[in-house]
Amino acid sequence: MIKETARMSASKADLNRKIFDWLGIAPFMLFALMFLVVPTLYLVTGAFQNAAGEWTLENIRGLFTDKILASFSISIRISLASALGGALIGFLMSWALVLGGLPSWVRSLVLTFCGVASNFAGVPLAFAFLATLGRMGLVTLLLRDWFGINLYATGFNLLSFLGLTLTYMYFQIPLMVLIVTPAIDGLRKEWREAAEILGANIFQYWTKVALPILFPSIMGSFLLLFANAFGAIATAYALTGSSLNIVPIQLYAQIRGDVLHNANLGYALAFGMIVITGISNVIYIFLRMRAERWQK
């Protein structure tokens, strides 16, 4: 009898604890529900409706036309390219700041600068790059006048995939630096010392100890960079205007455009973007679970 009561009160305590657990996350969930999930639910429903409000898969089918598939393809490629570039260079800079033995004012300066630069996008950024590497840009003209090098004759063109990726990296690199620096901060000195005691050289330390530990953070940041580039429109629009066909531009054309104006197709496009982000998130979580197997 006592055992049963004990068990009952134990499971009651369990239940209480479970409720308490879920309660702890309630404010966030409520916030997300009110200001993120519900407002965009009508986007999801809009993707499956036509202009008259009836349910249809027409918009989803419309996603698989050549033009839109091409825009998804180019969007994904640019996002991957700038995320990769941003992640690599950003990681290097982060390493330099935390473990490079530099004076501490450099770290503060660079981190705060990264904060500003991570959001320096859109028209000002496009203009800055046009003013630098455009045909009448400062660097282009300097190269021509001082060094006799004609930049555009080499085939370089700012208004291209490479140019756009270069421009995107202006806000991708700082973002990576800001997010990975706290993670590198967390690398304990003891681990480095322990590795050295066991006879590992720098290369082995990094490949066998540090990088595996940092892997989840790096992957998470890479995913963030990818999604960041994927959803970015202002910069691409301002730089390549009407010649580049990325998904957000298509989306905007449908939702706010003067003429194409099929809002439901626009919602379907947004839905497609959410799906792609969801898939990349799943991949990331899978990779992270494998990386964290040895932890805890």
Place this chain on the structure above:
Amino acid sequence: MIHHTRRLLSLSTAVLVASSSLAFAEPSAELIAAAKAEGKLTTIALPHSWCGYGDVIAGFKAKYGLEINELNPDAGSGDEIEAIKANKGNTGDQAPDVIDVGLSFGPSAKAEGLIQPYKVSTWDSIPAEAKDADGYWYGDYYGVMSFLVNKDLVKESPKDWADLLKPEFANMVALSGDPRTGNQPIVAVFAAGLSAAGGDIAKAGEAGLNFFKELNEKGNFVPVTGKAAPFAQGTTPIIAAWDYNALSWGDSLKGNPPFEVIVPSSGVVAGVYVQAISAFAPHPNAAKLWMEYLYSDEGQLGWLKGYCHPIRFNDLAANGKIPKELLDKLPPAEGYAKAIFPTLDEQATFKKTITEGWDKVVGAAVQ
């Protein structure tokens, strides 16, 4: 019995006299009072340098003492329609009272039930082709497609669309926006096509796309959106834009760089914009008063100061109400005499052709 008829006669005469004078009268005192009771007007998409709206708005505020709440000046016609839709049932400051949109948006907004009818007191002097018979929408001003040229970088200005294909204009020609969504760039493509197709409106859409395809292949086309900043910086030395925009951008540069606005010798296309009152306007009387002001001589001339041709231009000119200095500031009148005003159906056709064909024909996938 006799004095009944006499009273009837005098009453009807009085009404007749009153109604004929109404056509040229100020807005009624009740309207002004009702508008003042509402206290403010919410506008959208009215940049101060577009058609001199800055002064027009200031003039309205000074005359009637109402507050004007200006929403997103950079909005396009599509944005304005979306703003009305999104704010159904919202009487807060985010809901626009009045809109100023491209001609083709008038009928579609009426069909979607987004606007309410109102006939201003100067209704009769608005040309019939530029207004809705029931009073839902009405033309306000027009301009023609022209070239804005940076005289620092361009020695000899192009005189016509065909000139733009010449090799000396390599990497110079830009549109003022995205031809898949913006009214201004779409009409630019149409105008180029009209010139190339020798005036054949039906073929102009297709011809315009092919023109820009050639422009792009020759390397003359710059896909950057042409505005004051890239124009001055040198990325877009030649921009195809409405004459009033070209003139006011040029003015704002104050000679740095020097500019020229050219109306092309063929393919002159006029674009009419229309006013309408939102069906869900939180301040309907203020909206009506605003319309009365815009269509009064004062309002119309205010637009002319901003280089736009007001819709009552012919009426004002016939009555000698236009000051000579204003006329002198505009490009020569011969250019405007050739202007084509595409009908609604023609607009719908070429818009469809251009927006759907742009990517396929011109927008080479950026590698």
Place this chain on the structure above:
Amino acid sequence: MKTNKILAWFVVAFGATYFIVPLLATFEFSLRMRRGEYSFDAYATVFSDVSFRESFSYSIAMAIATIAFGTLLVVPTAYWVRLRLPQMRPVVEFITLMPLVIPAIVLVFGYLRLYNSSSMIPFTGTTRGTDLLFLFALMTLSLPYTYRSIDASMRAIDVATLTEAAQSLGASWTTILFKCIFPNVISGVLSGAFITFAIVIGEFTIPSLLNRPAFGPYLQLIGANRAYEPPALAMIAFAMTWLSMGAIQLLSRFTISAPAKP
């Protein structure tokens, strides 16, 4: 370690060049307002504009509020998920990634539909209410960045052990959060704060559609029709945002004691 330092300096110098040159080009162009000579005319025009000062101060106020409330929302959540609900981690992470791909315009249209003056929660009915809605929207926008950096920071500390230790010493939940966890994730909080600050200052779509006098719409307005003022404005915004972040950094150094280094 010598090669380390040289390499580090090289990386920073390389990065600095890439970042500074476009800014230099923008600056150079902004000086060209007066024909034929360099001058600060464009800057004079900007600074004398009352709307510039008003919109910038409004945006700074919103930025600080967003950082404060955003941190207040995210730190406990990240902590709780790590401690008690690890199975919810993928869900929470997915939610925090959403603001990146959902266009702001869709979000605002959703808000206008749900919270307009004739609905049950009429945020837009009053100016203060709209400000509040704007705040929530900004918090949503900055969620991906704040969550990611705070989570990265939290990964480095052992939340379970810290909590147990604090509890065994009799600490309440709030004490644990504010005295034990928070100081240890300050690096992540700061990173998130910097990004949030820049986002709020530059945000255009939301204040434009909600009709709030923020800096983003002001920037857009100037950029639409002027030639030399927009780059000048971009430089000013850049510099002032950077200075504000420096101020935040300094403040944090003085108010929060650094955790003991292991």
